[in-house]
Amino acid sequence: PESSRAGQAMDVDAATLAPTAEAHDSMAKAVRQRALQIRIEDEARELYADWQASAAGHAIPDIVSLSDFLAVPDEDAEYRIADLWPTGGNVLLAAQFKAGKTTLVANLLRSLADGHHFLGKFRTTTPVRITLFDDELDERMLRRWLRDQNIRNTDRIQLASMKGRLSTFNILNARTRARWAELIHGSDVLILDCLRPCLDALGLDEHRDAGRFLGAWDALKKEADVSESIIVHHMGHGQERSRGDSRLLDWPDVNWKIVKESQSETEQEERFCDRRFFSALGRDVNVPEGMLQWESEGRTLMFIDGGRGETKAVDAIDIIRSILRDPENSNGLGTVALTRKLHDENVGKTIGRRAIKRAIEAGILLEMDGPRNAKILTLNPSEA
Numbered sequence: 001p002e003s004s005r006a007g008q009a010m011d012v013d014a015a016t017l018a019p020t021a022e023a024h025d026s027m028a029k030a031v032r033q034r035a036l037q038i039r040i041e042d043e044a045r046e047l048y049a050d051w052q053a054s055a056a057g058h059a060i061p062d063i064v065s066l067s068d069f070l071a072v073p074d075e076d077a078e079y080r081i082a083d084l085w086p087t088g089g090n091v092l093l094a095a096q097f098k099a100g101k102t103t104l105v106a107n108l109l110r111s112l113a114d115g116h117h118f119l120g121k122f123r124t125t126t127p128v129r130i131t132l133f134d135d136e137l138d139e140r141m142l143r144r145w146l147r148d149q150n151i152r153n154t155d156r157i158q159l160a161s162m163k164g165r166l167s168t169f170n171i172l173n174a175r176t177r178a179r180w181a182e183l184i185h186g187s188d189v190l191i192l193d194c195l196r197p198c199l200d201a202l203g204l205d206e207h208r209d210a211g212r213f214l215g216a217w218d219a220l221k222k223e224a225d226v227s228e229s230i231i232v233h234h235m236g237h238g239q240e241r242s243r244g245d246s247r248l249l250d251w252p253d254v255n256w257k258i259v260k261e262s263q264s265e266t267e268q269e270e271r272f273c274d275r276r277f278f279s280a281l282g283r284d285v286n287v288p289e290g291m292l293q294w295e296s297e298g299r300t301l302m303f304i305d306g307g308r309g310e311t312k313a314v315d316a317i318d319i320i321r322s323i324l325r326d327p328e329n330s331n332g333l334g335t336v337a338l339t340r341k342l343h344d345e346n347v348g349k350t351i352g353r354r355a356i357k358r359a360i361e362a363g364i365l366l367e368m369d370g371p372r373n374a375k376i377l378t379l380n381p382s383e384a
Helices: 002-017 021-055 064-071 101-114 141-150 172-182 195-201 210-224 308-324 333-343 351-362
Strands: 079-081 091-096 129-132 158-160 189-193 228-234 254-260 274-283 283-297 301-306 364-368 376-377
Touching: 021 228, 101 129, 101 141, 101 189, 101 301, 141 158, 172 210, 172 351, 189 210, 195 210, 195 228, 210 228, 254 283, 308 333, 308 351, 308 376, 333 351, 333 376, 351 364
Parallel strands: 091 228, 091 254, 129 158, 129 189, 189 228
Antiparallel strands: 254 274, 274 283, 283 301, 364 376
Protein backbone atom coordinates (compact mmCIF):
# COMPACT_ATOMS: atom_id res chain seq x y z
CA PRO A 1 0.00 0.00 0.00
CA GLU A 2 0.97 3.60 -0.59
CA SER A 3 1.04 4.42 3.16
CA SER A 4 3.40 1.52 3.84
CA ARG A 5 5.82 2.60 1.13
CA ALA A 6 5.75 6.23 2.41
CA GLY A 7 6.54 5.05 5.94
CA GLN A 8 9.49 3.00 4.67
CA ALA A 9 10.80 6.04 2.73
CA MET A 10 10.62 8.19 5.82
CA ASP A 11 12.52 5.54 7.82
CA VAL A 12 15.18 5.38 5.14
CA ASP A 13 15.52 9.19 5.00
CA ALA A 14 15.77 9.50 8.77
CA ALA A 15 18.42 6.84 8.90
CA THR A 16 20.33 8.42 6.06
CA LEU A 17 20.25 11.89 7.65
CA ALA A 18 21.24 10.79 11.16
CA PRO A 19 24.76 12.17 11.86
CA THR A 20 27.54 9.72 12.30
CA ALA A 21 29.78 9.91 15.32
CA GLU A 22 32.49 11.38 13.09
CA ALA A 23 30.14 14.07 11.75
CA HIS A 24 28.97 14.90 15.28
CA ASP A 25 32.56 15.41 16.41
CA SER A 26 33.26 17.60 13.38
CA MET A 27 30.22 19.77 14.09
CA ALA A 28 31.16 20.17 17.75
CA LYS A 29 34.64 21.23 16.70
CA ALA A 30 33.23 23.80 14.26
CA VAL A 31 30.95 25.21 16.99
CA ARG A 32 33.92 25.60 19.35
CA GLN A 33 35.94 27.31 16.64
CA ARG A 34 33.07 29.70 15.85
CA ALA A 35 32.58 30.49 19.54
CA LEU A 36 36.30 31.20 19.84
CA GLN A 37 36.13 33.51 16.82
CA ILE A 38 33.21 35.47 18.36
CA ARG A 39 35.18 35.80 21.59
CA ILE A 40 38.22 37.03 19.66
CA GLU A 41 36.06 39.62 17.85
CA ASP A 42 34.52 40.86 21.12
CA GLU A 43 37.92 41.22 22.80
CA ALA A 44 39.31 42.93 19.67
CA ARG A 45 36.49 45.50 19.78
CA GLU A 46 37.19 46.19 23.46
CA LEU A 47 40.92 46.52 22.78
CA TYR A 48 40.27 48.83 19.83
CA ALA A 49 37.93 51.02 21.92
CA ASP A 50 40.62 51.25 24.60
CA TRP A 51 43.18 52.16 21.95
CA GLN A 52 40.89 54.88 20.55
CA ALA A 53 40.37 56.39 23.99
CA SER A 54 44.10 56.27 24.68
CA ALA A 55 44.96 57.83 21.31
CA ALA A 56 42.52 60.65 22.02
CA GLY A 57 44.00 61.21 25.44
CA HIS A 58 40.85 60.12 27.26
CA ALA A 59 41.10 58.81 30.80
CA ILE A 60 38.61 57.86 33.47
CA PRO A 61 37.79 61.11 35.31
CA ASP A 62 38.82 61.52 38.93
CA ILE A 63 36.15 61.15 41.58
CA VAL A 64 36.34 64.20 43.85
CA SER A 65 34.49 65.31 46.94
CA LEU A 66 32.06 68.20 46.70
CA SER A 67 34.30 70.19 49.05
CA ASP A 68 37.25 69.88 46.65
CA PHE A 69 35.01 70.52 43.66
CA LEU A 70 33.69 73.78 45.14
CA ALA A 71 37.17 74.83 46.25
CA VAL A 72 38.10 75.53 42.61
CA PRO A 73 37.62 79.30 41.96
CA ASP A 74 34.94 80.27 39.46
CA GLU A 75 35.99 81.94 36.24
CA ASP A 76 35.51 85.70 36.02
CA ALA A 77 32.88 85.52 33.28
CA GLU A 78 29.76 83.45 33.84
CA TYR A 79 28.55 84.05 30.29
CA ARG A 80 30.27 84.21 26.92
CA ILE A 81 27.27 86.33 25.92
CA ALA A 82 25.29 87.83 28.79
CA ASP A 83 21.88 86.22 29.34
CA LEU A 84 22.32 84.04 26.23
CA TRP A 85 25.40 81.78 26.35
CA PRO A 86 26.83 80.43 29.63
CA THR A 87 30.59 79.92 29.87
CA GLY A 88 31.45 76.36 28.82
CA GLY A 89 28.03 75.80 27.26
CA ASN A 90 26.82 74.29 24.02
CA VAL A 91 24.23 76.21 21.98
CA LEU A 92 21.95 74.78 19.30
CA LEU A 93 20.67 77.47 16.94
CA ALA A 94 17.53 76.18 15.20
CA ALA A 95 16.08 78.25 12.40
CA GLN A 96 13.25 77.99 9.92
CA PHE A 97 13.79 77.94 6.17
CA LYS A 98 15.43 81.20 5.01
CA ALA A 99 14.99 82.74 8.46
CA GLY A 100 18.46 84.33 8.52
CA LYS A 101 20.61 81.88 10.47
CA THR A 102 23.75 82.57 8.41
CA THR A 103 23.28 86.33 8.90
CA LEU A 104 22.91 85.74 12.64
CA VAL A 105 26.13 83.68 12.67
CA ALA A 106 27.98 86.48 10.85
CA ASN A 107 26.71 89.00 13.43
CA LEU A 108 27.81 86.61 16.17
CA LEU A 109 31.34 86.44 14.74
CA ARG A 110 31.60 90.23 14.66
CA SER A 111 30.35 90.61 18.23
CA LEU A 112 32.72 87.95 19.57
CA ALA A 113 35.76 89.25 17.70
CA ASP A 114 35.22 92.99 18.26
CA GLY A 115 33.49 92.91 21.65
CA HIS A 116 30.26 94.53 20.43
CA HIS A 117 26.96 93.81 22.15
CA PHE A 118 25.41 90.89 20.30
CA LEU A 119 22.25 91.98 18.46
CA GLY A 120 22.85 95.43 19.93
CA LYS A 121 21.69 94.24 23.36
CA PHE A 122 23.69 91.38 24.92
CA ARG A 123 27.14 92.07 26.38
CA THR A 124 29.90 89.85 24.98
CA THR A 125 33.09 88.50 26.57
CA THR A 126 35.70 88.41 23.81
CA PRO A 127 37.45 85.06 23.25
CA VAL A 128 41.08 84.70 22.21
CA ARG A 129 40.15 82.77 19.07
CA ILE A 130 36.99 81.62 17.28
CA THR A 131 36.88 78.79 14.74
CA LEU A 132 34.10 78.61 12.14
CA PHE A 133 33.28 75.48 10.15
CA ASP A 134 30.98 76.53 7.29
CA ASP A 135 29.45 73.94 4.98
CA GLU A 136 26.53 76.05 3.73
CA LEU A 137 27.98 78.81 1.56
CA ASP A 138 30.23 78.78 -1.45
CA GLU A 139 33.65 80.06 -0.40
CA ARG A 140 33.26 83.22 -2.54
CA MET A 141 29.87 84.06 -1.06
CA LEU A 142 31.13 83.39 2.46
CA ARG A 143 33.98 85.84 1.85
CA ARG A 144 31.59 88.56 0.64
CA TRP A 145 29.22 88.11 3.56
CA LEU A 146 31.97 88.23 6.15
CA ARG A 147 33.63 91.21 4.47
CA ASP A 148 30.30 93.07 4.73
CA GLN A 149 30.45 92.66 8.51
CA ASN A 150 33.46 95.00 8.69
CA ILE A 151 35.07 92.93 11.44
CA ARG A 152 38.08 94.78 12.87
CA ASN A 153 39.82 91.98 14.78
CA THR A 154 39.91 89.46 11.94
CA ASP A 155 42.94 87.69 13.43
CA ARG A 156 40.71 86.38 16.21
CA ILE A 157 38.73 84.32 13.71
CA GLN A 158 39.90 81.30 11.75
CA LEU A 159 37.64 79.37 9.43
CA ALA A 160 37.40 76.28 7.28
CA SER A 161 35.16 76.43 4.22
CA MET A 162 33.88 72.85 4.26
CA LYS A 163 31.40 72.83 1.38
CA GLY A 164 32.43 69.94 -0.86
CA ARG A 165 35.11 68.86 1.65
CA LEU A 166 33.07 67.26 4.42
CA SER A 167 34.51 63.79 3.78
CA THR A 168 37.61 65.09 5.59
CA PHE A 169 35.56 65.91 8.71
CA ASN A 170 34.85 62.39 9.96
CA ILE A 171 35.28 63.23 13.63
CA LEU A 172 33.74 59.86 14.55
CA ASN A 173 37.17 58.45 13.67
CA ALA A 174 39.62 59.00 16.54
CA ARG A 175 42.64 59.65 14.31
CA THR A 176 40.79 62.16 12.10
CA ARG A 177 39.36 63.87 15.16
CA ALA A 178 42.82 64.12 16.74
CA ARG A 179 44.15 65.84 13.59
CA TRP A 180 41.31 68.38 13.65
CA ALA A 181 41.79 68.92 17.40
CA GLU A 182 45.43 69.78 16.75
CA LEU A 183 44.46 72.26 14.02
CA ILE A 184 41.92 74.14 16.15
CA HIS A 185 43.76 73.96 19.47
CA GLY A 186 43.82 77.38 21.08
CA SER A 187 40.25 78.22 20.06
CA ASP A 188 37.83 79.21 22.80
CA VAL A 189 34.71 79.00 20.63
CA LEU A 190 33.68 76.60 17.86
CA ILE A 191 30.87 77.35 15.40
CA LEU A 192 29.42 74.79 12.97
CA ASP A 193 27.07 76.06 10.25
CA CYS A 194 25.38 73.69 9.79
CA LEU A 195 24.71 70.15 11.08
CA ARG A 196 22.75 68.36 8.35
CA PRO A 197 25.45 68.31 5.63
CA CYS A 198 27.88 66.77 8.15
CA LEU A 199 25.42 63.98 8.92
CA ASP A 200 24.83 63.32 5.24
CA ALA A 201 28.55 63.19 4.47
CA LEU A 202 29.10 60.61 7.23
CA GLY A 203 26.09 58.51 6.25
CA LEU A 204 24.28 59.30 9.51
CA ASP A 205 20.50 59.43 9.78
CA GLU A 206 19.21 62.75 11.10
CA HIS A 207 16.41 60.98 12.98
CA ARG A 208 18.51 58.27 14.65
CA ASP A 209 22.21 59.05 14.51
CA ALA A 210 22.57 62.75 15.37
CA GLY A 211 23.58 61.78 18.90
CA ARG A 212 26.64 59.94 17.57
CA PHE A 213 27.88 63.08 15.84
CA LEU A 214 27.16 65.26 18.89
CA GLY A 215 29.14 62.84 21.07
CA ALA A 216 32.09 63.10 18.67
CA TRP A 217 31.71 66.91 18.63
CA ASP A 218 31.95 66.99 22.43
CA ALA A 219 35.06 64.78 22.21
CA LEU A 220 36.57 67.20 19.66
CA LYS A 221 35.94 70.11 22.05
CA LYS A 222 37.56 68.20 24.90
CA GLU A 223 40.62 67.19 22.90
CA ALA A 224 41.11 70.71 21.52
CA ASP A 225 40.47 72.33 24.92
CA VAL A 226 37.59 74.43 23.54
CA SER A 227 35.29 76.16 26.01
CA GLU A 228 32.04 76.85 24.08
CA SER A 229 30.43 75.78 20.85
CA ILE A 230 27.38 76.50 18.75
CA ILE A 231 25.84 74.22 16.13
CA VAL A 232 23.33 75.54 13.59
CA HIS A 233 20.46 73.31 12.53
CA HIS A 234 17.22 73.54 10.56
CA MET A 235 13.74 73.33 12.02
CA GLY A 236 11.25 70.87 10.61
CA HIS A 237 8.93 72.06 7.85
CA GLY A 238 6.26 74.29 9.37
CA GLN A 239 7.56 73.60 12.90
CA GLU A 240 9.36 75.56 15.59
CA ARG A 241 11.77 72.95 16.93
CA SER A 242 14.92 71.26 15.67
CA ARG A 243 14.02 68.46 13.31
CA GLY A 244 15.34 64.94 13.76
CA ASP A 245 16.79 62.98 16.68
CA SER A 246 15.40 63.85 20.12
CA ARG A 247 19.03 64.03 21.26
CA LEU A 248 19.12 67.41 19.52
CA LEU A 249 16.78 68.75 22.19
CA ASP A 250 18.66 67.55 25.27
CA TRP A 251 22.27 67.95 24.05
CA PRO A 252 22.53 71.77 24.15
CA ASP A 253 22.77 73.79 27.32
CA VAL A 254 20.82 76.51 25.51
CA ASN A 255 18.47 76.51 22.54
CA TRP A 256 18.42 79.60 20.36
CA LYS A 257 15.53 79.92 17.95
CA ILE A 258 14.80 82.05 14.87
CA VAL A 259 11.30 81.98 13.44
CA LYS A 260 9.51 83.91 10.75
CA GLU A 261 6.24 85.73 11.20
CA SER A 262 4.87 83.55 8.44
CA GLN A 263 5.77 80.04 7.30
CA SER A 264 5.91 81.25 3.69
CA GLU A 265 8.70 79.75 1.62
CA THR A 266 8.22 81.64 -1.66
CA GLU A 267 10.03 84.84 -2.58
CA GLN A 268 6.79 86.60 -3.57
CA GLU A 269 5.13 85.91 -0.20
CA GLU A 270 8.34 86.77 1.69
CA ARG A 271 7.97 90.42 0.62
CA PHE A 272 4.86 90.70 2.79
CA CYS A 273 6.00 88.74 5.86
CA ASP A 274 9.72 89.35 6.27
CA ARG A 275 9.93 89.90 10.02
CA ARG A 276 12.06 87.50 12.04
CA PHE A 277 11.99 86.73 15.76
CA PHE A 278 14.67 85.43 18.12
CA SER A 279 14.41 83.74 21.53
CA ALA A 280 16.67 81.70 23.82
CA LEU A 281 15.93 79.14 26.52
CA GLY A 282 18.15 76.85 28.54
CA ARG A 283 20.23 76.52 31.68
CA ASP A 284 20.32 79.95 33.35
CA VAL A 285 18.92 81.44 30.12
CA ASN A 286 15.41 82.68 29.42
CA VAL A 287 15.13 85.43 26.80
CA PRO A 288 11.55 85.90 25.58
CA GLU A 289 10.89 86.27 21.88
CA GLY A 290 11.87 89.60 20.36
CA MET A 291 11.97 90.95 16.82
CA LEU A 292 15.17 90.99 14.77
CA GLN A 293 15.49 94.31 12.98
CA TRP A 294 17.71 94.11 9.90
CA GLU A 295 19.90 97.03 8.86
CA SER A 296 21.47 96.82 5.41
CA GLU A 297 24.71 98.52 6.47
CA GLY A 298 26.97 95.74 7.68
CA ARG A 299 24.12 93.22 7.46
CA THR A 300 23.43 94.08 11.09
CA LEU A 301 20.70 92.53 13.22
CA MET A 302 19.24 94.31 16.25
CA PHE A 303 17.09 92.71 18.95
CA ILE A 304 13.86 94.60 19.66
CA ASP A 305 11.83 93.58 22.73
CA GLY A 306 8.43 92.15 21.89
CA GLY A 307 7.52 88.93 20.12
CA ARG A 308 5.07 88.16 17.36
CA GLY A 309 2.00 88.85 19.50
CA GLU A 310 3.35 92.19 20.67
CA THR A 311 4.36 93.16 17.13
CA LYS A 312 0.90 92.34 15.78
CA ALA A 313 -0.62 94.42 18.56
CA VAL A 314 1.54 97.39 17.58
CA ASP A 315 0.49 96.92 13.95
CA ALA A 316 -3.17 96.86 15.04
CA ILE A 317 -2.85 100.33 16.59
CA ASP A 318 -2.88 101.81 13.09
CA ILE A 319 -6.18 99.99 12.48
CA ILE A 320 -7.55 101.47 15.71
CA ARG A 321 -6.64 104.93 14.45
CA SER A 322 -8.44 104.25 11.17
CA ILE A 323 -11.57 102.96 12.92
CA LEU A 324 -11.87 105.92 15.28
CA ARG A 325 -11.18 108.47 12.53
CA ASP A 326 -14.30 107.24 10.76
CA PRO A 327 -17.01 109.92 11.25
CA GLU A 328 -19.40 107.15 12.27
CA ASN A 329 -17.25 106.53 15.35
CA SER A 330 -16.35 110.14 16.11
CA ASN A 331 -17.97 109.96 19.56
CA GLY A 332 -15.81 107.02 20.52
CA LEU A 333 -16.44 103.31 21.12
CA GLY A 334 -16.54 101.03 24.10
CA THR A 335 -13.85 98.38 24.48
CA VAL A 336 -16.18 95.57 23.36
CA ALA A 337 -17.38 97.47 20.30
CA LEU A 338 -13.83 98.45 19.31
CA THR A 339 -12.66 94.85 19.75
CA ARG A 340 -15.47 93.67 17.45
CA LYS A 341 -14.54 96.19 14.77
CA LEU A 342 -10.92 95.08 15.01
CA HIS A 343 -12.10 91.49 14.57
CA ASP A 344 -13.90 92.61 11.40
CA GLU A 345 -10.45 93.76 10.21
CA ASN A 346 -9.01 90.27 10.86
CA VAL A 347 -7.45 91.18 14.20
CA GLY A 348 -7.99 88.40 16.75
CA LYS A 349 -9.63 89.12 20.10
CA THR A 350 -6.45 88.63 22.16
CA ILE A 351 -4.32 90.79 19.86
CA GLY A 352 -7.11 93.39 19.68
CA ARG A 353 -7.31 93.73 23.46
CA ARG A 354 -3.53 93.96 23.70
CA ALA A 355 -3.49 96.65 20.99
CA ILE A 356 -6.13 98.69 22.86
CA LYS A 357 -4.12 98.41 26.08
CA ARG A 358 -0.89 99.50 24.36
CA ALA A 359 -2.69 102.44 22.67
CA ILE A 360 -4.03 103.62 26.04
CA GLU A 361 -0.56 103.28 27.64
CA ALA A 362 0.97 105.28 24.78
CA GLY A 363 -1.62 108.05 25.09
CA ILE A 364 -3.02 107.32 21.64
CA LEU A 365 -6.41 106.44 23.13
CA LEU A 366 -8.17 108.39 25.83
CA GLU A 367 -10.71 106.83 28.22
CA MET A 368 -13.88 108.79 28.99
CA ASP A 369 -16.78 107.95 31.28
CA GLY A 370 -19.84 106.79 29.40
CA PRO A 371 -23.41 105.78 30.27
CA ARG A 372 -23.84 103.29 33.12
CA ASN A 373 -20.18 103.43 34.18
CA ALA A 374 -18.99 102.34 30.75
CA LYS A 375 -15.63 103.46 29.42
CA ILE A 376 -15.62 105.17 26.03
CA LEU A 377 -12.40 105.15 23.99
CA THR A 378 -11.61 108.11 21.76
CA LEU A 379 -8.54 109.17 19.84
CA ASN A 380 -6.24 111.66 21.47
CA PRO A 381 -6.86 114.97 19.63
CA SER A 382 -3.22 114.89 18.53
CA GLU A 383 -4.02 111.66 16.65
CA ALA A 384 -7.27 112.80 15.05
